Amino acid sequence: PLTTGVNDLQTLSLKYFQNKITIETGVIDYYSKGKNQIRYKLEGLNDAWQYAPAYYTIRFDGLRAANYKLIVQAASPSNEFNGPEKTLTIIISPPFWETWWFRILSVVAMVFVVFAIVQQQSRKLKKRNVMLEEKVMHRTKELKHSLEELRSTQTQLIQQEKMASLGELTAG
DSSP: OOSSOGGGOOEEEEOTTOOOEEEEOOOOOSTTTTTOEEEEEEETTEEEEEEEESSOEEEEOSOOSSEEEEEEEEOOTTSOOOSOEEEEEEEEOOOGGGSHHHHHHHHHHHHHHHHHHHHHHHHHHHHHHHHHHHHHHHHHHHHHHHHHHHHHHHHHHHHHHHHHHHHHHHHO
16 A cells, blocks of 8 residues: 555555555546556566556566566547556565675675684694694604614623623633
């Protein structure tokens, strides 16, 4: 329902869920009552004229979000369409999730989430890397210590063998 008359209305802006339009038409001509016709077309949906009796309800259900131009014209008593046309621009706005700004915002949010996940994984990998480096350094120290003990033991064995050989020589 409108608060303004249709004759004063040039543009009708609607939300995406307000996509059912009903317009009741009529011709004020008492002499040719019931003989008049009305034609209309909704540019943007159907560019062909549709004809209806003078007292007729024009209905459009389930219109998608777009800009339309409704043109209505009444016939003269001799059924000639030469009178003025009434043009009404109908703008049905899309839902917010189908707008360009929401799509850009969604892409930015997704990029931010992916970046945050990559950063978190990177931090975890760096921590693991540090822990592995510490383990490698600790094991390297252990191996160096074991190697030093092995060399020391080897040197002692060689020394003992020399002493044993010397003892055999002396005993012999």
